[in-house]
Amino acid sequence: MLEHWHVPTVISLLNFHTCSLDVLAIISVSVAVWLLRTCKGTRGDTLARHPLPPGKCAKLYEREFARSSDNSKGPKPLPFVGNFHQLPKEDFHLTYGDWAKSYGPIIYFHVFGRQFVVLNTMDVVNDLLVKRSATYSTRPHLVMAGELVGRDQNSVLFLKYGQRLKEVRRVMDLWIGKNNLSSNYPVSLSVNRKLLLSLLEKPDRGLEHIKFAVGSLMLKLTYGIDCATEGDPYIMLVDKMTRITSEASAPGRWLCDSFPILAKVPSWMPFAGFKRWAAEAHEFIEKAIHAPYEFTRSSVLQGKAPDSWLASMMLDADGNTVSGRTAENLWIAASAIYVGTIDTTVSVVNTFLLMMTRHPEIQRKAQLRIDAVIGEDRLPVLEDRESLPYIDNIIKETLRFITVVPIIPHCADKDDIYMGHRIPEGTYVMANMWSIMHDPNLFKEPGEFRPERFEDSPDRPAEPDFSRAAFGFGRRICPGYHFSMASLFMYMASILATFDILPVKNELGEDELPPVKFLDGHIRMPHPFKFRAVPRNDRKAALIQEANLTNVDVNKL
Numbered sequence: 098m099l100e101h102w103h104v105p106t107v108i109s110l111l112n113f114h115t116c117s118l119d120v121l122a123i124i125s126v127s128v129a130v131w132l133l134r135t136c137k138g139t140r141g142d143t144l145a146r147h148p149l150p151p152g153k154c155a156k157l158y159e160r161e162f163a164r165s166s167d168n169s170k171g172p173k174p175l176p177f178v179g180n181f182h183q184l185p186k187e188d189f190h191l192t193y194g195d196w197a198k199s200y201g202p203i204i205y206f207h208v209f210g211r212q213f214v215v216l217n218t219m220d221v222v223n224d225l226l227v228k229r230s231a232t233y234s235t236r237p238h239l240v241m242a243g244e245l246v247g248r249d250q251n252s253v254l255f256l257k258y259g260q261r262l263k264e265v266r267r268v269m270d271l272w273i274g275k276n277n278l279s280s281n282y283p284v285s286l287s288v289n290r291k292l293l294l295s296l297l298e299k300p301d302r303g304l305e306h307i308k309f310a311v312g313s314l315m316l317k318l319t320y321g322i323d324c325a326t327e328g329d330p331y332i333m334l335v336d337k338m339t340r341i342t343s344e345a346s347a348p349g350r351w352l353c354d355s356f357p358i359l360a361k362v363p364s365w366m367p368f369a370g371f372k373r374w375a376a377e378a379h380e381f382i383e384k385a386i387h388a389p390y391e392f393t394r395s396s397v398l399q400g401k402a403p404d405s406w407l408a409s410m411m412l413d414a415d416g417n418t419v420s421g422r423t424a425e426n427l428w429i430a431a432s433a434i435y436v437g438t439i440d441t442t443v444s445v446v447n448t449f450l451l452m453m454t455r456h457p458e459i460q461r462k463a464q465l466r467i468d469a470v471i472g473e474d475r476l477p478v479l480e481d482r483e484s485l486p487y488i489d490n491i492i493k494e495t496l497r498f499i500t501v502v503p504i505i506p507h508c509a510d511k512d513d514i515y516m517g518h519r520i521p522e523g524t525y526v527m528a529n530m531w532s533i534m535h536d537p538n539l540f541k542e543p544g545e546f547r548p549e550r551f552e553d554s555p556d557r558p559a560e561p562d563f564s565r566a567a568f569g570f571g572r573r574i575c576p577g578y579h580f581s582m583a584s585l586f587m588y589m590a591s592i593l594a595t596f597d598i599l600p601v602k603n604e605l606g607e608d609e610l611p612p613v614k615f616l617d618g619h620i621r622m623p624h625p626f627k628f629r630a631v632p633r634n635d636r637k638a639a640l641i642q643e644a645n646l647t648n649v650d651v652n653k654l
């Protein structure tokens with residue numbers, strides 16, 4: 098049985114800080130426990146209805162599974178491990194996309210008894226995640242990130258669908274929803290102008306400036322925190338929380354996600370390093386969530402809190418700071434803002450800069466359009482968006498090209514039947530956004546960056562605009578959608594209006610084009626790269642200086 102386990106792969110995916118023998122011990126114990134439970138007919142309701150005789154468990158289980166969820170539309174599984182051995186270490190979306198070519202738009206597979214459905218076209222995604230969002234709006238149960246690190250209690254992204262999620266999303270909507278765009282705008286504008294100044298003053302540190310602008314904007318809006326330019330402790334804190342969360346939820350990394358029974362192993366056992374890691378991560382995340390919240394609470398109590406979303410809801414009708422469930426909703430909502438924004442927005446803006454560096458012709462065209470609308474004497478503002486459809490097309494193309502969240506995971510919270518297939522409760526139902534956004538039947542040369550694809554022309558109709566789908570679906574759609582589209586416009590339009598984005602030069606004085614390479618993960622991000630931001634002319638540089646002199650002081654907002 099063990100050769101089917103692809104043991105080296107399992108071990109390389111682990112981060113248990115323990116030796117391989119320990120891992121093998123865990124695997125052996127888990128296999129034994131699984132077989133015992135299976136043979137007793139206690140594993141899953143299908144098998145519970147059909148107790149299996151010892152010795153034939155694996156074969157019968159496989160047949161039973163095939164009957165229950167029609168596993169025929171997916172790669173052939175092995176007994177017990179299912180399709181584990183066919184899963185890649187990274188770039189899952191590419192493998193799922195390849196499977197879709199053989200098995201069609203819906204793929205079914207299973208790994209150690211956990212069932213997965215991957216949706217590879219917008220039609221099937223809409224049918225399930227949008228039209229049936231009453232069934233498909235919960236999140237998969239993750240043992241490490243959710244249960245052990247505790248993110249299923251304190252992170253919007255991991256919360257199961259239910260009352261708590263609705264309450265927290267309502268709070269977020271008040272803060273960052275469509276109707277609040279204009280009241281957030283002065284702070285956003287101020288941060289945007291500071292970003293231009295940073296690019297002017299330190300043009301060789303472009304990517305750092307973007308990250309700082311995105312992070313500091315969210316901390317200011319949410320908590321009223323003014324970040325120091327470098328090494329801000331709050332930015333470092335929430336950044337670390339983001340990193341830990343993504344490590345804890347990395348697919349295939351933690352054996353306990355495949356064998357939930359391992360969550361019960363006592364932390365003191367020698368091979369239970371993962372439990373000790375989880376306990377430390379949990380403690381750190383609790384601190385990282387509460388530190389900025391406490392900052393706002395104490396400044397509200399002292400009557401000197403700068404305006405912020407949190408401060409606006411911190412006091413009850415009697416002037417006391419809120420407590421209990423209301424306070425919990427606030428800190429959960431507040432902490433989701435930074436985590437939800439940082440990597441996603443930075444990824445899109447960095448991809449935009451990468452593409453501008455590589456495509457001077459697109460950059461020039463966009464600059465001419467901007468100049469025609471705003472002239473020489475001012476910088477772009479949000480109201481210009483309607484007059485600048487080409488910038489919107491650059492945003493759409495950047496979202497399509499990078500596909501920031503390549504796989505969007507939802508989960509069935511009751512049994513369902515779709516196109517004759519049974520989808521049991523608990524199945525992971527994942528939209529393969531990467532395949533959809535790169536479908537050659539919909540997008541001509543999908544690997545090319547081409548904003549014009551969204552324009553109608555006499556010889557070619559516009560290609561589909563799935564930019565909204567890049568933000569998810571149904572009741573779990575990203576609460577930051579409207580805010581993000583507005584801020585992406587402001588980042589892109591104001592950078593293009595004022596700077597030429599150019600490649601760096603090598604020792605021979607030649608342009609060195611940055612490669613198109615991405616870091617894999619839940620969130621796709623360009624590999625760090627270098628570019629030069631050169632002011633288009635003296636007038637533009639002066640406009641940036643003036644905007645920062647006359648800029649409203651965000652500390653007083």
Ligand code: HEM
Binds near residue numbers: 255505576578
């Ligand atoms: C370019 C920017 C962004 C992209 C591409 C993006 C994308 C996404 C996607 C794909 C999801 C999953 C939706 C689903 O499960 O169907 C999501 C969820 C979420 N996003 Fe964003 N997002 C962006 C910006 C933001 C911003 C600015 C915020 C700040 C509020 C935010 C907060 C969240 C939260 C809290 C969730 C979890 C929602 C839930 O599970 O109910 N995101 N985002």
